[in-house]
Amino acid sequence: MPHLHLEYTANLPELKADSALMRLNNALVASGQFGAELDIKSRAVKHETFRVGTSLGERGFVHVKLALLSGRSPEIKKQLSASLLAVIKDLGPWPAEVSVQLCVEILDIDRESYAKALIGQ
Amino acid sequence: MPHLHLEYTANLPELKADSALMRLNNALVASGQFGAELDIKSRAVKHETFRVGTSLGERGFVHVKLALLSGRSPEIKKQLSASLLAVIKDLGPWPAEVSVQLCVEILDIDRESYAKALIGQ
Amino acid sequence: MPHLHLEYTANLPELKADSALMRLNNALVASGQFGAELDIKSRAVKHETFRVGTSLGERGFVHVKLALLSGRSPEIKKQLSASLLAVIKDLGPWPAEVSVQLCVEILDIDRESYAKALIGQ
Numbered sequence: 001m002p003h004l005h006l007e008y009t010a011n012l013p014e015l016k017a018d019s020a021l022m023r024l025n026n027a028l029v030a031s032g033q034f035g036a037e038l039d040i041k042s043r044a045v046k047h048e049t050f051r052v053g054t055s056l057g058e059r060g061f062v063h064v065k066l067a068l069l070s071g072r073s074p075e076i077k078k079q080l081s082a083s084l085l086a087v088i089k090d091l092g093p094w095p096a097e098v099s100v101q102l103c104v105e106i107l108d109i110d111r112e113s114y115a116k117a118l119i120g121q
Numbered sequence: 122m123p124h125l126h127l128e129y130t131a132n133l134p135e136l137k138a139d140s141a142l143m144r145l146n147n148a149l150v151a152s153g154q155f156g157a158e159l160d161i162k163s164r165a166v167k168h169e170t171f172r173v174g175t176s177l178g179e180r181g182f183v184h185v186k187l188a189l190l191s192g193r194s195p196e197i198k199k200q201l202s203a204s205l206l207a208v209i210k211d212l213g214p215w216p217a218e219v220s221v222q223l224c225v226e227i228l229d230i231d232r233e234s235y236a237k238a239l240i241g242q
Numbered sequence: 243m244p245h246l247h248l249e250y251t252a253n254l255p256e257l258k259a260d261s262a263l264m265r266l267n268n269a270l271v272a273s274g275q276f277g278a279e280l281d282i283k284s285r286a287v288k289h290e291t292f293r294v295g296t297s298l299g300e301r302g303f304v305h306v307k308l309a310l311l312s313g314r315s316p317e318i319k320k321q322l323s324a325s326l327l328a329v330i331k332d333l334g335p336w337p338a339e340v341s342v343q344l345c346v347e348i349l350d351i352d353r354e355s356y357a358k359a360l361i362g363q
Contacts, residue, residue, distance in 0.1 A: 003305065003345075007164065021293035029296055037295040041303045041343060043249065044291040049165040051142035053158040054150055061162045063124065067347075077234035085236040092240070100240040101162060103124075105188075105230050109347050113319035115327040119334070119342040128285065170286040172263035174279040175271055182283045184245065198355035206357040213361070221361040222283060224245075226309075226351050 001109065001116075002034060003067040004042035009050045009060035011098055017044035020091050024064065027083045033076060052101070061101040062088050070108035077106040122230065122237075123155060124188040125163035130171045130181035133221065135214050138165035144211075145185065148204045154197060173222070182222040183209050191229035198227045243351060243358075244276060245309040246284035251292045251302035254342065256335050259286035265332075266306065269325045275318060294343070303343040304330050312350035319348045 004024055008015050021042045029037050052059035064084050068077075081104040088102050125145055129136050142163045150158050173180035185205050189198075202225040209223050246266055250257050263284045271279050294301035306326050310319075323346040330344050 001345075003347075009164075017291045018293070021291065022296065025293055025296050037297060038301070038341075038343075040293075040295050041305070041345075042293045043251075043289040045166075045287075045289075046291075047164040047166075049138045049142065049167075051139070051146055051161075051163045053161050054143065054146050055158060059159070063162070074233050077231065078236075081234045081236040085238060089238055089240075094240045096241070098241060099159075101159075102238045102240065103122075103162075104236040105124075106234040107231060110319065110349060112316050113323045113348040115320075115323040115346040117327060117331055117344045119331075119336045119344065120338070120340060130285075166287075168285040168287075170259045170263065170288075172260070172267055172282075172284045174282050175264065175267050176279060180280070184283070195354050198352065199357075202355045202357040206359060210359055210361075215361045217362070219362060220280075222280075223359045223361065224243075224283075225357040226245075227355040228352060 001039055001069045001114065002028065004040065005065040006042065006044040007063045008046055010046055010048045011058065011060045012095065012100065014093050015062070015091055017046065020044065023087050024084060027087050031080055031083060033080065058098045060098050061103065062091065064088060064104045066106050067109050068106065069111045069114060071111060081106050122160055122190045122235065123149065125161065126186040127163065127165040128184045129167055131167055131169045132179065132181045132219055133183070133216065136183070136212055138167065141165065141212050144208050145205060148208050152201055152204060154201065179219045181219050182224065183212070185209060185225045187227050188230050189227065190232045190235060192232060202227050243281055243311045243356065244270065246282065247307040248284065248286040249305045250288055252288055252290045253300065253302045253340055254337065257304070257333055259288065262286065262333050265329050266326060269329050273322055273325060275322065300340045302340050303345065304333070306330060306346045308348050309351050310348065311353045311356060313353060323348050
């Protein structure tokens, strides 16, 4: 906890997923909501097969999903999504001909049934 | 919003993910539930590593997950899952020797903490 | 139902995802919670782009997400996550130089709107 998923469409060639994850993780650490930086587990997936809407214009998206152990207040969740959105807005330059939607979603992980172990130091 | 994820197993070679997404998006537009076709963001993932059950027969699956901003009624959700299931039932032909499970799941996105921005026109 | 997602980072080369899925499915069958072994649909995704925390040590993770039709008790969910965690703990050997986090998350699928069909025998 927390788990972050970054998804982005393949028509955004300038998006550097690796550094995007680092910046997203830094924003999470800066939020002060998480005890240990080690706990932040993030991954990125590039989608080659996608479709935005039904008309033919060139479109893409970047979607961040942040999963948190349940219990945080709506205000904290809003602050977290706003700070992550600020990071992804800054991931450009964006292709001039692509309409890009940026989204951040926060969801709860059921705290009671979450299980965890650590291997190694 | 909405976000659609299509997952399918690699033993369904006739499934054309690209046109499947277009048909699923068309079904969502036709539902009348979404203000703008542009809002529908769909992606497909083919799974090369999968396992259905524990016995050795050839099996596969197609799974659609539709994530909606919270607030829709159970009836609307049922209608949406039924119409998406109708689309994926029609994605064949299916391999004769594979038992294929088709599933549609609807889930809520927390509306309050959802954040969004649009780049470009 | 149920749906299992196994994610793991690419710096765990000894992890055999195929046999991991079989062992996870066997654990689910052994739990006695699922009527038919056929219902268990599992997939594995290896992440090439990931970031754990913000410091530079070599780190990785294995994350199992089990999605169940809503209605099971917290106790059952805890038992399921504990038994899945036991399986992934046993997936080593682990690279000596990587700190690996293992996590299991249980989440509900909305039962009312879940739709399903079966193609073939």
